[in-house]
Amino acid sequence: MSTEKNNLDIHRILTLLPHRYPILLVDRVLELEPHKRIKALKNVSINEPYFMGHFPSRPVMPGVLILEALAQAAALLTFSEEPHDPASAQYLFVGIDNARFKRVVEPGDQLILTVLFQRHMRGIWKFTALAEVEDAVAAQATLMCTVRHAD
Template sequence: MMDIHQILKKLPHRYPFLLVDRVLELEPGKRIKALKNVTMNEPFFEGHFPHRPVMPGVLMLEAMAQAAALLAFEVVGSVPDEKSVYYFAGIDAARFKRPVEPGDQLIMDVTLERMKAGIFKFKGVCTVDGKMVCEAELMCTMRTVA
């Protein structure tokens, strides 16, 4: 398990783009289960949509990617320094099954499928109250920037 303080030491994301509040389970090299408490205070709800607030699907994908990054850091045994960035390399088979609204607790369950030549491939599923809301295959990589 990781609380928000441990997450902040590992992820470079900050408000309003940090989308992981807690790690519930972590099997190094295998899988991670994390959560995002979705509140009405999220800045994206102001415009998406004013009459019916719904969490954008791309942010659910981003939340899974942030959880995947925490898992990847456990695999490589370190957290990237300020010259490293963890990027999306691809997203496949993304499907959105139902809306995520204020008050929901988004659970991200991400499994490492494989790692080769610095490319990580993950399978992610998001649920709310045990019901699938989103799934996708994610490819991510770490790169050093100038």
């Protein structure tokens, strides 16, 4: 997996992430350059359970779930070449800086998640993350994550 054209389908994603419905928020990896960048896709469907309450008259994807989708893409970037058992490793947020929300994300949108690796130091991974819909920025943030192993 060393070329930028690598992609992962849902079956491969399920082997790398412990998340399952209704919190699995990455449907496909479109591009992957291990340890550098990832571009992934989340198809936003009216069938998502959070739309029943957020908001019934005008469904909008919660910003925190957009950030979670970006974190899952970051986890896929982290785990793309690292052998691990998703059942014994937890990928956790340790910080979110400069989060900005620029556009609502609605049912029918395709959320494009782009995450760039910045650094890994003392067990903390740092990323620049961008979520877009139709080439318009929906959200952006700097994410910090860590991996905790169940011992």
